[in-house]
Amino acid sequence: MFQWTCIVFFLLVSSFLSLGSAVHNLTLPGQHPFPESVVEDIQRKVNVSISRRQMLMYESNDQPSCITGNPIDDCWRCDTNWQLNRQRLADCAIGFGQYALGGKGGRYYVVTDSSDNDPVNPVPGTLRYAVIQTEPLWIVFATNMLIHLKEELIFNSYKTLDGRGANVHITGGGCITLQYISNVIIHNIHIHHCYQSGETNIRSSPTHYGWRTLSDGDGISIFGARDIWIDHCSLSHCKDGLIDAVMGSTAITISNNHFSHHNEVMLLGHSDDYLPDSGMQVTIAFNHFGVKLIQRMPRCRRGYIHVVNNDFTRWEMYAIGGSGNPTINSQGNRYTAPVDRNAKEVTKRVETAEETWKNWNWRSDGDILVNGAYFVASGEGLEVKYEKAYSVEPKSAAYIDQLTMNAGVWGSRRSHMGRWTAGNGTVGMDLGGDPDYLDDYDGDDDSGSFRSLPHSPHFNTLIALLTFMCLQLAFMFSPQGL
Numbered sequence: 465m466f467q468w469t470c471i472v473f474f475l476l477v478s479s480f481l482s483l484g485s486a487v488h489n490l491t492l493p494g495q496h497p498f499p500e501s502v503v504e505d506i507q508r509k510v511n512v513s514i515s516r517r518q519m520l521m522y523e524s525n526d527q528p529s530c531i532t533g534n535p536i537d538d539c540w541r542c543d544t545n546w547q548l549n550r551q552r553l554a555d556c557a558i559g560f561g562q563y564a565l566g567g568k569g570g571r572y573y574v575v576t577d578s579s580d581n582d583p584v585n586p587v588p589g590t591l592r593y594a595v596i597q598t599e600p601l602w603i604v605f606a607t608n609m610l611i612h613l614k615e616e617l618i619f620n621s622y623k624t625l626d627g628r629g630a631n632v633h634i635t636g637g638g639c640i641t642l643q644y645i646s647n648v649i650i651h652n653i654h655i656h657h658c659y660q661s662g663e664t665n666i667r668s669s670p671t672h673y674g675w676r677t678l679s680d681g682d683g684i685s686i687f688g689a690r691d692i693w694i695d696h697c698s699l700s701h702c703k704d705g706l707i708d709a710v711m712g713s714t715a716i717t718i719s720n721n722h723f724s725h726h727n728e729v730m731l732l733g734h735s736d737d738y739l740p741d742s743g744m745q746v747t748i749a750f751n752h753f754g755v756k757l758i759q760r761m762p763r764c765r766r767g768y769i770h771v772v773n774n775d776f777t778r779w780e781m782y783a784i785g786g787s788g789n790p791t792i793n794s795q796g797n798r799y800t801a802p803v804d805r806n807a808k809e810v811t812k813r814v815e816t817a818e819e820t821w822k823n824w825n826w827r828s829d830g831d832i833l834v835n836g837a838y839f840v841a842s843g844e845g846l847e848v849k850y851e852k853a854y855s856v857e858p859k860s861a862a863y864i865d866q867l868t869m870n871a872g873v874w875g876s877r878r879s880h881m882g883r884w885t886a887g888n889g890t891v892g893m894d895l896g897g898d899p900d901y902l903d904d905y906d907g908d909d910d911s912g913s914f915r916s917l918p919h920s921p922h923f924n925t926l927i928a929l930l931t932f933m934c935l936q937l938a939f940m941f942s943p944q945g946l
Contacts, residue, residue, distance in 0.1 A: 492743035494646070494690035494715040496560060499745055499768045503793060506558050506749065506772055509535040510796075514863060534750055534867050536695065536719055550626055551602055554649060557693045559747025559770065561717030564693040566624030566649030570600025575609065580636070583615040583666040584673050591634075595619045596669050600647075605630040612636040615661050616679050618668040621645040627652035628874060637661025638679040639702065643668075643687040651695045652873050655683040658702040680704040690715045698872040700725040705760070709733075712740035714767075717747040722872025723761070724754035733765025736788030741766040749773055752871035753783070763814065764790035771797060775868045778802050782812035784839075789824050794839065796830045798864045801837035810839040832864070 496502055514533040530542040539556030540546055554568040577589040586592035591611055594603045600622035608631040616638030625648075632653050634640065639658035642648055660681040667673035679685070681703025686692055688711045699706040699721060706723055708731040709716055723729055730748075733741040744767030753761050753776045761776060762769065764786035773796045776783050783799060784792060794810075801808040810833070813821040825843035833839065 492690070492712055492714045492740060494563075495743040496715070496745055499560070499770075499791075502560055502562075502745070502747070503770050503772075503795070506747065506770070507795070509558055510773065510867070513538050514866075532866060532869070533863060534720070534870070536750065537870060547629065550604070550628070551624075553626065553651060554624065557649075557695070557717055558719070559717040559749060560715050560745040561691060561693040561747060563715065564649055564691040564717070565600070565622060565647045566693070567600045567602035567622055568624070570602055570622065573597075573601045573603045574606050575603060576606045578609040578611050580611060580614045580617075583664070586667065592617060592667075595623055595625075596667055597623075598669060602626060604628075605632050608632070610635070613639060613658075613661075615664060615666050616641045616676060616685075618643065618666055618676075619645055619648055620669055622647045624649040625651065625653055631873070634658075638685075639682060640684045641679070641687070642685065642689040642692060645689050646691045648689070648691070649693045649695070650684065650697060651693075652697065654698045654873055655706075656698070656700045656702065658683050660703050680708070682706070682708045684708070686713045686716065687711050689713050692716045694718050694721060696720045696870075696872065696874055698722045698724075702726060704728065705731050709744065709746065710741070711738070712743070714744045714746075716745070717749065719747070719749045719751065720868075720871050721751045722754055723751065723757060725756045727758045728760045728763070729753070729757055730760050730762035731765075732762045732769060733767055733788065733790065736765055738766070741788075743767070744769075746770070747772070750867050750871060751775070752868050753777060753779070759783075759812075760785060764792060766790050769793070771795070773797060773864060773867050775864045775871070776800060776810075779807065780804070781807060783810045784826075785812040785814050786824075786826075787814040787816050789821075791824075792826045794826075794828045794831055796864075798832045798834060799837040799839070800834040802835075805836070808836045808838060810837055 510533070513531065513535040516531055516538070531538050535558060536556050540552050543549065543552070546552065551568050554566050557564060573594045575589065575591050575594060577587060579587065579590060580592055581587070583592065586596070591603070594601055595617060598620055602624045604626050610633045613634065613636035617634070618641045628651065634653055634655050635657040637659060638661045639655060640650070658681050660679055662676045662678040664676060665673050666676045683699045683702040683706040684694060686707070686709035690713060692713070692715070694707065694717070700723065706726050706729050707718060710731065711734050732746055733744060746767065746769050748762065748769065748771045751774045753774065755777065757779055759779065759781040761779065761783045765788040768791045771784065771792065771794045776797060776799045778800055780802060784794065786792060799810045811826065813824070822842050826841055827843065828839035828841050831839060
């Protein structure tokens with residue numbers, strides 16, 4: 465009874481918040497009326513986290529602490545029993561997507577079946593069955609999984625995809641689609657080798673399925689959606705974009721992710737002429753843009769884009785691009801230019817004359833420019849526009865290594881997470897296939913997180929049942945279940 469009470473409560477609260485937000489703007493529901501104050505809030509949280517880390521190191525004679533200085537990770541990671549309070553994660557977002565509830569307040573759903581055989585009638589226990597439900601769900605995984613999608617995975621609102629404690633790979637047709645929905649959190653998932661699919665029926669809710677045309681083949685496609693947070697994912701090798709947000713999407717945070725091996729990494733905005741995208745607001749923070757990336761990190765059309773404390777390892781054409789007069793606020797990033805002397809510029813105004821773009825508000829503040837990289841700023845009255853953001857001085861990009869050291873999926877690069885239990889998590893699953901197909905393509909060996917132990921056909925079922933029982937108990941006795 466309490467669980468359903470929580471669900472109804474959160475739905476009602478989110479509805480009123482959306483209504484209140486719409487009163488204050490004329491462009492998009494969920495658009496923040498004062499984006500500079502969101503920028504200021506991020507810098508304040510980073511400063512507090514770094515200061516706390518420095519103080520703890522000083523007090524403990526320079527002994528390492530769980531505090532990293534990354535405000536998102538420091539919010540939940542230091543709790544040694546985080547597995548018993550997974551929904552705490554929903555309180556840790558920053559930036560424009562910080563109000564994404566995901567499945568907070570809802571029940572836990574354990575994915576026990578990695579198959580995706582029927583996009584119209586998904587089997588209970590599969591990921592597809594979970595994401596189309598109308599109720600808020602906090603979705604976790606019973607064990608390591610390689611989920612090869614047959615078609616687009618179309619989400620419903622109020623869902624959290626929480627891959628912590630398991631090594632979860634999503635590949636295949638279309639991959640993840642967030643269309644005309646709100647309040648989604650995607651955390652700790654590998655998303656790669658996504659290709660075009662469609663020209664078939666796909667279910668989007670328990671009561672509706674419909675014909676889908678050919679998809680773009682994005683890793684994550686955000687289409688007319690809001691209150692979205694994508695955190696600690698690893699993305700590579702997709703047909704179109706790794707993450708695209710278009711058609712009036714807003715209130716988005718993309719943080720702590722690892723991007724590699726891709727051409728057009730991230731597109732924000734449908735077209736130069738699509739006016740609703742003027743209300744798009746996106747925070748891009750603490751990400752690692754890794755090897756073999758070419759362009760669009762991101763490529764912006766309209767909107768307000770805050771790019772803060774990211775590590776751009778290299779690019780082949782450019783890092784930050786745009787058209788249609790977007791506002792781009794670059795703070796405390798490290799841009800390392802490629803060897804090619806013709807590709808040293810961080811920025812690119814796409815198919816736009818200088819007479820037009822010289823008035824666009826593009827600012828570089830506190831960035832470190834390496835190997836000849838240079839950022840071409842622009843805009844008149846820039847000091848006035850960013851005055852609020854300046855009330856807290858952004859931390860130097862010298863902290864980039866510290867802030868981005870755990871970018872990507874936890875447990876697959878430098879850090880090693882436990883399973884969903886509080887134990888040592890020695891149970892694993894052999895994902896099979898080519899190891900190169902499953903790694904992050906960044907030179908790190910991910911194979912250590914894929915443990916294969918002999919087990920009976922009923923073993924995974926037993927583990928899934930124990931997972932479900934433990935999560936329900938955690939929910940009952942955690943603050944969310946009261």
